Amino acid sequence: MRIAILGSGIIGISTAWWLNQAGHDVVVIDRETGPAQETSRANGCQISVSYAEPWANPQAPLKLARWLFRDDAPLLFRPQFDLRQWWWGLMFLRECLPGRLAPNIRAMVRLAEYSRNTLRHMRSDLGIQYDHLEQGIINFYRDPAEFESSQEMAGVMRNFGVDRRIVTTDEIVQLEPSLAHMRSSIVGGDYTAEDETGDIYLFTTALAERARHAGVEFRYSTELTRLIPAGGRITGAEVIRPDGLYETVHADAYVAALGSYTPHFVAPLGIPCNVYPAKGYSASFDIVDATAAPTISLTDSAHKVVYSRLGNQLRMAGTAELSGYSRALNTIRCDNMLRLAQELFPTALDFDNVRFWSGLRPATPSNVPLIGKTRIRNLYLNTGHGTLGWTMGVGSGRALADIISGRQPEPEFPFLG
Template sequence: MKVAVLGSGVVGVTTAYYLAKAGHEVTVVDRQPGPALETSFANAGEISPGYASPWAAPGIPMKAIKWLMMRHAPLILRPAFDADTLGWLFAMLGNCTQARYAVNKARMVRVAEYSRERLIDLRAELGLDYDQRMQGTLQLFRTQAQMDGIGKDVEVLRGIGVPFEVLDKAGAIRAEPGLAKADDDFVGGLRLPLDETGDCFKFTGALTERARALGVDFQFENAIAAIEHDGRAVTGVRTARSLVTADRYVVALGSFSPKLVRSLGLRLPVYPVKGYSITAPIVDADRAPVSTLLDETYKVAITRLGDRIRVGGMAEISGYNNNLPLARRATLERSVGSLFPGAGDLKAASFWSGLRPMTPDSTPVIGGTPLPNLFLNTGHGTLGWTMACGSGQLMADLVSGREPAIRADDLSIARYGR
């Protein structure tokens, strides 16, 4: 069967790989000159199934007000007050209940844990090199109030069988020795020893070559104009070069997916929540992190990627833009500089922003649509790298008509109703 995958980020490429492995003839179409050049390019680098939690949670509205007042704010709100933005914000508020949180958390962990298993298998099968490390993630608490508030998280981790360690200050330093030189004080941390790190851009590039070896046709620098249909099914994808036709079509365009499917009558509630990162060369390895540290105060992840430090985070609600305000860079430098001073050359760091495709319930949209030959694999938010392999395998199974290894019926766009 011929399958067209729209988008060559980490989700699109993993989808293409698993579809090709299942025996399909696959074409990938993307406007960029190569894979993983948008949201997948310079993300935080963490693969953290244990931290797969909805943004919409009880207490978040009050916390959001506090965050907006901070000098180095983890949340920046500069929305365009259009129907899509307001609808998404209200839908997210509607998910800030204990009942909705429990449902959404269960869905996210299910996909994330399955994805961890698929990545382990893929790494063993292909021997990919992407600056990967398997040394866990440390969530660091600068205040006792933060430390005292982890009870519900620990309860959830225990309930789903995810190994964890609650560490005091000395234990946090044992896990991340560079913290011994920290300029700011902290009280302890929560460590997930099974979490991983890796360069999503390198991984996606390497997997692209393996997919090519399976016969996948990558049409880069080929902008997608529209999806054509006859009212019953998709008939083709109009691009800058030609009309791409297939038996099945998969939309994996991240934040740009809603714009493409709107003409089909689909209201896909995916919003471009902007994140930022800097990537600095390591100048003192002994002061650098050994894996990933999550700075709870600034909502920033600090990750070791080979001879570089990636610092990423924040959430800006400002629509479709990729500008780079220096105030956001200052927040990232503040976080890493206070915890790992002298580890990286921050003056030489590159500065980047990306648009995370976020749903109001934080769960990705994976599955079919009312058009029988159109599928969606998008809306992974901050966890595209964490969930990519599992999402790709799920999509390959669904397109192929096979029963997936995990439940997927509650992941499609149908959960949002008409």
């Protein structure tokens, strides 16, 4: 089949790769000048299977109420005149009901595990270098009450086969000596040795290049304007070419992997797609003292930020803003990230040349992505991965390629259709 992939982030490129490997004729369309230019450009770079848990849980509404008017809150809600935002919020509250937590975690963990295993095989088979480290992730806590409540979630994750080990402050410092000066502020944590880190941008761009050599066609600087329906099918994708002229791209099937923008193109067709942007921030620092910088990826639970070592730089990422589609940087949030990095690693990093970035994570209320068939028989979705696009990306692409090819995908997951 001729298949058009709409979007060239980690989700779109992975889908294109696996469809090509299944023998399909694939074209990738993206408005940017190359792959991984938007949400896959500079995220936190954790492959965090052991933390594949939803934002929506019974404790979330109370936390959100406390954070509502704080500009530096880990999750910031800014009401817009946007019905989609309010509908997303209502569905989020529904997902906070106790009975929704276990099925959402089960789906997320199964897909995340499958994706991590797929990534390991791809790394071995393709020889892609992307500054990956297999050192695990430490999630540390500053508040005793939060640490105590976290142990319940760690137990839930262990019930799903995730090795999330509770560790003391001394064990944390033994695992990651760069935190020794913070010993008095840390009350404990958990450690997941199987988790990984790696530069999503380097991986995605390298995979795109291998896909091109394998025969995938890439059409960059090409803006999708609409999908054209007729007779229960999509008959074409209308685009604006780099020369400014309109063109209709024809294919046998279409995959919408457009991140937070997916609803803009499928909602007019009557396809439900409750995805809303959760803007995240990152800060990248050059390392000036390697002995004082971490080698294990870290999550500061109190502030909901992560740190990942990527070669000779440290990537810090986190926070979420539910405030529409603007990628404008909030100075207060940037300053807060810089302060936190200086507190943790005062001598390790070049703080004078920090590189800030923001991206729009495509979030569903449950944090379970939308993957599979729609009621339009040749239109498929692969979106809604939220903060776990890198964790779930290559597995999502492989699973959808199986679905399109008429095969049963491997992971136990509530695929669409």
